[in-house]
Amino acid sequence: MNDLNAISIRNLLFFISVFDAQSFSIVARREEVSASMVSRSVQQLEDALGQQLFYRNTRAVIPTEAGRIFADYARAMAEQLSEAQKELQDKTLQPAGVVRVNAPVFFGQKHIAPWLAELSNRYPKLQIELSLTDDFIYPHREAADLIFRIGALADSSFHARVIGTQTYYLAASPDYINKHGEPKTPADLPQHQALVYRGSSGPNRWLFKEKHDGEKQASWVHSPVKAVLTSNNADSLFTAALTGMGLVLFPDWLIGDSLKQGKLVLLLPDYEAAIKTEPQCIAAIYPHVRHPPLNVRVLIDYFIEVYGSPLYWQLE
Amino acid sequence: MNDLNAISIRNLLFFISVFDAQSFSIVARREEVSASMVSRSVQQLEDALGQQLFYRNTRAVIPTEAGRIFADYARAMAEQLSEAQKELQDKTLQPAGVVRVNAPVFFGQKHIAPWLAELSNRYPKLQIELSLTDDFIYPHREAADLIFRIGALADSSFHARVIGTQTYYLAASPDYINKHGEPKTPADLPQHQALVYRGSSGPNRWLFKEKHDGEKQASWVHSPVKAVLTSNNADSLFTAALTGMGLVLFPDWLIGDSLKQGKLVLLLPDYEAAIKTEPQCIAAIYPHVRHPPLNVRVLIDYFIEVYGSPLYWQLE
DNA sequence: GTGCTTGGTTGCGAAAAACGCTATAATTCA
């Protein structure tokens, strides 16, 4: 076994101990292993290096020239490992270093970016890399540590922390209502100006169902609309809606505060709205690993905390 | 297994390779091990550090923050080991560093010290520590790498390279002979002035036997002498003999050149002389180890070379 | 979509090693 690869940290530490203690048995007792272990450990090291490290005898253990030289290196290596461990340990005790966060563009703008200042304040050693993309996830490719996603979650290779369910609302500005009137049922929609989000999988479909009156469970109905504006940029649609251009079907996190402030008016309050038939969850997703980084856990906890329960943007 | 000790250099090297190659299987192929090995190796490292090092997936291997940090340390450690190896390797190719040589005082003065200059010239990186002691060896205590000893050698924990056999001669200066006459047989010795070496085990005994005439083998006979000077310092006795104080019974390496130059005269040429009944060897002794240092081998070879064969101090 | 290939992980069994115990040789202390 002339291979350097066979050297283990253990060997190095034993070697250092023996070097300092000038005795195998003292080390053996201190480390609570058999003396033969220590002896063999040093032998292994010697074989791996092809050099005698000690002259040894029943009564004396004297370092060779090579032993003295190697002791310095061994110490340096052990030192380095210990430092590495310390640095990594610190990381688990106190969040530090880079965390790469990914989120949908507009969600990030409205509900992540505003909170980052406080986050940075709370964990000064944290460096946040925020990338906002709407395309449905670059799971690993982007090497994101934490991904905010909205949708039906089903991916075994990730852990997901559900932040909440998103509710869609049909809304328009008071101006618009004054000018065009208010739809009373989804069937009225084709007469209205629709502002439609278009993602990479095509334009959103507008779905409605009557709120459950009694036990009868209505099913989702797709309402065709007249799209006067289609965009892959939610902010633009939002602005268009605020300035009275037309109706939007947007989730609560996007228009919740506008509704509360009266800048937009909730339409079809007797209907539930959606763009997908499955319930859409807002979730923080992170890679499924055995040693989840503290960084990521802390970030999730932070956002769960500031979003509150119910989520601060929800209507009720 | 949360123990740092379990980390082996192999793990580190695999980790570094994976880090650079961003792939387990590439490393596995290059290192000619199974992919599972590499995978488990990294897992081991992660368990030992308690930190995830890669986000991995069937199609991508992305370093964690912790992974990137640890990579630096791992590289540093590997670097250090490689340097250590190089330095030690150099030592096996080219003699360098400290060699601690021990020898009997007068032998060292006469037959070691004079040759050290040339030795140092030949191996400039060698640093020689010469300690001269007559007391019969401090075997390991003194941490000598190479010990010149004279006597009957029997120690299994050492290797011995026999340089030659030592022959004792009875001698006196021409002055002395002129004044006191020349002994013809050992029985004449009590009438003469004897200069006797006294070591830690008492004064030397002077033994003689007639040189083998035919097949008859005489045995050693102890001749009592009149010691006018006893000393544990051979040089002093030697000086006393040169200045005509009396007879000395000294080995060839000590008085060989004086006999050749006629400063001393060989007495009782028909007798063999000795101080011990067993043949006395001059030997270079070094610790019995599995990886004998080049330093020591080179030193022995050098002295064997300069002493020549027959040894340059021998009479014939 | 459907198959095909690639890549990381896991289970399993044989091979190897680690490890403690004991014995042994060497050496010091009383």
Next chain:
DNA sequence: TGAATTATAGCGTTTTTCGCAACCAAGCAC
């Protein structure tokens, strides 16, 4: 000279290692 201590070699048991095959996920070709 015994008693004690120490490093090491031999041993058998326990643990680990490691390749093979199976598996699952993800991309690619068609």
